[in-house]
Amino acid sequence: MRFLVVSHFFAGHGGGIERVAAQMCRHLDRQGHTVDWAASAGDDTTAVGATRPIALPCINPTEALTGLPMPIPGPRGLAQLWQAVRTADVVVIHDALYCTSILARMFAGMQRKPVILVQHVAEIAFASTMMRRIMALANRLVTRPMLRSADQVVFISHTVRQFFGACRMKRPPLLQFNGVDSGVFHTGPADRRGLHLPECGLLVAFVGRFVEKKGLSILHAVAQRCPQVHFALAGSGPIDPRKWGLPNVHLLGALPPERIAALFRSADCLLLPSVGEGYPLVIQEALAVGLPVICGEESARADPAASQWLHGVPVDLQDCEAGAARIAAILQTIAAQPAPSRQAMIAYAQQHYSWDSFASRLVEAGRGLSQRD
Numbered sequence: 001m002r003f004l005v006v007s008h009f010f011a012g013h014g015g016g017i018e019r020v021a022a023q024m025c026r027h028l029d030r031q032g033h034t035v036d037w038a039a040s041a042g043d044d045t046t047a048v049g050a051t052r053p054i055a056l057p058c059i060n061p062t063e064a065l066t067g068l069p070m071p072i073p074g075p076r077g078l079a080q081l082w083q084a085v086r087t088a089d090v091v092v093i094h095d096a097l098y099c100t101s102i103l104a105r106m107f108a109g110m111q112r113k114p115v116i117l118v119q120h121v122a123e124i125a126f127a128s129t130m131m132r133r134i135m136a137l138a139n140r141l142v143t144r145p146m147l148r149s150a151d152q153v154v155f156i157s158h159t160v161r162q163f164f165g166a167c168r169m170k171r172p173p174l175l176q177f178n179g180v181d182s183g184v185f186h187t188g189p190a191d192r193r194g195l196h197l198p199e200c201g202l203l204v205a206f207v208g209r210f211v212e213k214k215g216l217s218i219l220h221a222v223a224q225r226c227p228q229v230h231f232a233l234a235g236s237g238p239i240d241p242r243k244w245g246l247p248n249v250h251l252l253g254a255l256p257p258e259r260i261a262a263l264f265r266s267a268d269c270l271l272l273p274s275v276g277e278g279y280p281l282v283i284q285e286a287l288a289v290g291l292p293v294i295c296g297e298e299s300a301r302a303d304p305a306a307s308q309w310l311h312g313v314p315v316d317l318q319d320c321e322a323g324a325a326r327i328a329a330i331l332q333t334i335a336a337q338p339a340p341s342r343q344a345m346i347a348y349a350q351q352h353y354s355w356d357s358f359a360s361r362l363v364e365a366g367r368g369l370s371q372r373d
Contacts, residue, residue, distance in 0.1 A: 001035040001366055004088035005082075006104040008095070010053065014236055015069075015209050016281045017120050018158070020178055021094050021236055024118075026053040027179075027359035038084050040071035040100065042111045054084050072099045083106050084255030090366035096139055096146035105146055114369035116362060117150035119143075122163035122298070124213045124276030126317060135276075152365045154201045157278030158301035162335070165303065174365065175224060177303055178281050185207035185288040186255045187346065190266040193230070195259075197250055197266065202229045202331065205267035205291075207260055207282045210237030213313060215296070217275030221324035222271070222331075224248050230330060231271075234263060255284075264289040269334045271295075273315050276300055283310070288349035290342035292334045293328055305352070309345040 008014060009072045011022035018039070025035045029051055041055035056077035062068060081100070085091055085107040093101045096117060123139055125130050129196045144167050147153050153173040155161035161175055163276070192199045201262060204222075208214045223231050225245050233241055234252045241249055255263065264270065270286040272295045279302035286293050293310050300312025311334065313326045 001089045001363070002087065003028055003362075003366065004035070004084050004091045004104075005035060005037045005051075006093045007039045007090065008069055008098040008100050009035070010037070010039045010043035010055075011068075012045070016277075017035055017094050018043075019257075019281055020118075022315060023179060023181070023355045024092065024359060024362065025159070027185050027355045029291050030363065031356075031359055031363060033363065036084050036088065038081055038100070038104070040073070040077075040135060042242055047290055049132060056080055058100075073103065078103065085111055085113055086318055088113055089370060090114050090116060090362075092118065092362060092366075093146075094118050095120045096143040097121075102142065102146070106150065107166060109149070113123070114151045114364055115149075116152045116154060116369070117146060117163070118154045118156065119147065119160055119275055120156050120278050122278065126212060126275075144301060154361070154365075155278070157299075159298045159302050160278040161197070166189045174361060176361050177353055178284055179290045180281075180284050180349055180353040181257065181355065182288060182350055185264070185285045186260045187290055188265050191262055192266045194265060195252065197232055197267060203267045204229055204231045204269055204271045204331065205234070205263050205286075206231065206271050207234045207255075207263070208234050208272060208280070210239040210241065212239070212317065213274055213276055215275065215317070215323075216241070216316060217320045217321045218247075218273040218315065219271065219326070220244055220329050221320045223272075225324055225328045232263060232267065238325065252303055260285065261289060264291045267291060269331070272299065273313065273327065273328065274299065275315050275317060276277050284349060286351050287345045288353070290346045292342075294330055294334065303352075306345070306348060309341065309348075 005022040005025050009018045011018045025037050028035045035051040037051045038054040040058035045053035056073045058073050060069035060071045092115050093104050124135050147167050153169050155175050217231045231249045234255045236254045267290040295313040296315040300307050300310040311330050
């Protein structure tokens with residue numbers, strides 16, 4: 001089969017959804033299928049594997065202003081996306097609430113091509129009341145209609161499936177957790193020196209985009225409360241942590257997976273106080289390394305069987321100090337997590353998070369839709 005994978009950005013942009021899309025392309029290709037990947041131009045496309053990247057010329061006016069990425073294709077991008085849909089057997093869309101996703105769904109409907117919608121996130125509780133209302137309205141007017149119209153919906157977390165549980169869909173939705181590359185994310189020796197990080201003291205890792213919904217304001221408050229703890233931040237984005245002026249905050253930039261794994265092996269815990277997410281890929285990768293995780297309650301409930309290893313905290317971006325106080329209290333004890341518990345989380349991640357299984361379910365769903373249609 002020929003799959004068209006559609007996301008807002010390519011993996012070089014550094015976000016979790018893009019990294020998931022890259023793994024889908026890679027594993028569908030390994031299973032013998034032809035894969036095209038359409039996303040907005042501007043990111044490096046050399047690392048997309050054997051897939052054919054389709055870089056859509058877009059503008060992205062909202063990300064710098066609000067932290068919300070919303071690339072909008074121009075006329076040439078629209079023509080490229082239309083042609084990509086035309087040659088596909090199945091269109092796989094990553095998340096509903098992007099212009100590229102909406103257009104791909106529209107073009108697929110016009111050309112009678114089956115659509116699999118992989119929904120990653122639910123609703124983002126922004127600090128701004130206006131942004132929260134805009135998000136709620138967008139889910140009502142865009143996300144839910146997209147879920148109803150897709151031929152097959154795949155949720156990547158229990159919490160996102162629950163959030164949209166009342167939405168009527170064409171077929172029963174699938175629940176499929178993201179996979180983990182066990183060849184990269186595994187146990188091994190720490191290497192703080194190689195990462196240019198302090199070799200002594202508690203080290204907390206953050207991996208993600210530097211945007212509001214990832215909880216950067218709460219992370220800032222925690223770093224202020226805990227000057228004796230070192231915080232290693234891997235990523236990039238419109239928020240600049242250098243402006244915090246905190247000597248215990250170390251910026252590593254955007255890292256490739258191998259370097260993220262090295263950071264996890266060197267850290268004492270992963271901190272991701274984000275909101276509105278399903279099951280961030282970095283949490284699953286941390287579990288595969290045996291790294292304790294502090295995250296928002298939504299993410300901690302995303303896989304009920306794994307929640308025993310996740311320290312979920314209520315995250316309210318309108319009250320950063322309360323969240324920071326809870327996290328600071330957890331940090332006092334988290335490094336003492338016993339080795340047997342860490343071994344159990346590693347075993348669980350290896351057994352339950354598989355990219356091959358994810359790709360196989362997409363293939364199975366795609367074949368079923370093609371046969372019906």
